[in-house]
Every structure is written in structure tokens, then in C-alpha cells.
Amino acid sequence: MSNAGDLLKVEGLTAGYGAAPVLHEVTLSVGAGRIVAVLGANGAGKTTLLRTLSGLLPLAAGRVMFDGLDLRGVKVEKMVRHGIAHVPEGRGVVTELTVDENLRLGGLWRKPREPLDEIYDLFPALAQRKNHLGHQLSGGERQMLAIGRALAAKPRLLLLDEPSLGLAPKITSQIMGLLRDLRDRTGLAVLLVEQNVRSALSIADEGIVLNLGRIAAREKADKLADDADLRHAYLGF
Numbered sequence: 001m002s003n004a005g006d007l008l009k010v011e012g013l014t015a016g017y018g019a020a021p022v023l024h025e026v027t028l029s030v031g032a033g034r035i036v037a038v039l040g041a042n043g044a045g046k047t048t049l050l051r052t053l054s055g056l057l058p059l060a061a062g063r064v065m066f067d068g069l070d071l072r073g074v075k076v077e078k079m080v081r082h083g084i085a086h087v088p089e090g091r092g093v094v095t096e097l098t099v100d101e102n103l104r105l106g107g108l109w110r111k112p113r114e115p116l117d118e119i120y121d122l123f124p125a126l127a128q129r130k131n132h133l134g135h136q137l138s139g140g141e142r143q144m145l146a147i148g149r150a151l152a153a154k155p156r157l158l159l160l161d162e163p164s165l166g167l168a169p170k171i172t173s174q175i176m177g178l179l180r181d182l183r184d185r186t187g188l189a190v191l192l193v194e195q196n197v198r199s200a201l202s203i204a205d206e207g208i209v210l211n212l213g214r215i216a217a218r219e220k221a222d223k224l225a226d227d228a229d230l231r232h233a234y235l236g237f
């Protein structure tokens, strides 16, 4: 599932922490306007994959190309300028800053700064809490803020790690619906790491199953959702 129009192309990626690789020769691609779900058991390497793609961890081998640019030479803090935003697991909201200040951090590198109206339209709950501090928000509101901050940077690719973590099903489905809308309206591409397999596959175009740091399967999302053998083998349901 790789073609000339791919925004992100990962080839033979090997990476991890220190000498022992966690990811082994991972090859995948994400096209513009596509949502690709990354699934797999605890410890499969999903978070490590996102951390490597966003430049937080070095590549031991392989190549990551984004819209024709080799990301090996790009510093982590410059990724956002190239159109890649990462929402880490655990959300990454600055708890001492207000909602508004957190959102402004996302678009800080843009000059002139753009108003945040679009983000507040997407997340009315945040609009009502512009002056609340990060630590005064609920888990769901913090997750929305972390995603909102990433979107304020106007990325072309969102690397999203476990957006459903600790959230009520209703909030999770709101967030999934929002991602689908953004994909359809703006052509946003998303690499979505999720434990909530059903939610992720309900909005994804493709699904990738990681097992012990290797790609065990790569399928269209509806096919993956229907593949009972694969689900039993790697996803536990």
C-alpha cells in the first residue's frame, strides 16, 4: 500500500532505545488525507514508532521521507514547520498555562500568528474554558487541548498517540469523528496509535498491526476489522 502520492514514506526503519532495537525494518506509508491506524499489543512498539517519526528517537537504520524530504537531518523542534505535529501519549499539555496560552504555543512559529477561532469552533468545550489553567481541565478536555494545540500548527500529518486513553466512550467517539471530518475537509493525514481497535478502525482507511516491533499485517481497515484470525492472533478480541 505505497504509491507515488504518499506524504509519509517509512522504509526499513529500525530504532529503539540504546543498543537494542524495538522496531525492526518497519516499512509503511501514509497518503495525504488518509488515516492509518497502528495497532498491536502492549509493548509492540507503537509509541516508539511515533517517537521515532517525530524525531525524538534516532533511526538506527532505514529512511523516513515526508513529502520528498528526508527527515533524518530535521531537528525535532523543526518538524512542525515541515507539517508534522505529534500528540504524545499522556497528552503533553502545559498545566501551568491557560487553554488559550497552550493553543498559542501550537501556532507560535507561524508569523503572523493566526487567530484560534477555528480551533475553538472545533472544540466548543475549550472555547468555554479559554482562561482555565491546564491542571483545571478534565482528562477529556486536556486531550482536546493537546489535539487542538497540534492542529493550531496547521499540520499536514498528525502523529496521534492513544487519544482515547482514559476517556469516556462518548468523548472518544467525538474525537474520532473530529479526525474523520478533518481528513475529509482539509486532507489532514493521521497516523493513529490506538488500543481501542474498534474505534480506530471505524475511522481509519488502513490498519497496521505491529507485533514485537515488526509489521505483522497491513490491510484496509474494513478488511482488518473483519479478519477474525488476525484479530485473535494480535489484537486479543
Ligand SMILES: Nc1ncnc2c1ncn2[C@@H]1O[C@H](COP(=O)(O)OP(=O)(O)OP(=O)(O)O)[C@@H](O)[C@H]1O
Pocket: 017, 022, 040, 041, 042, 043, 044, 045, 046, 047, 048, 049, 195
Ligand atoms: N524509554 C525507554 N527505554 C527503554 N525501553 C523502552 C522505553 N520506552 C519503551 N521501551 C520498550 O520498548 C518496547 C516498546 O514500547 P512502546 O511504548 O513503543 O510500546 P507500545 O506498543 O506503545 O505499548 P503500549 O500499548 O503499552 O503503550 C517495550 O518493550 C518497552 O519496554
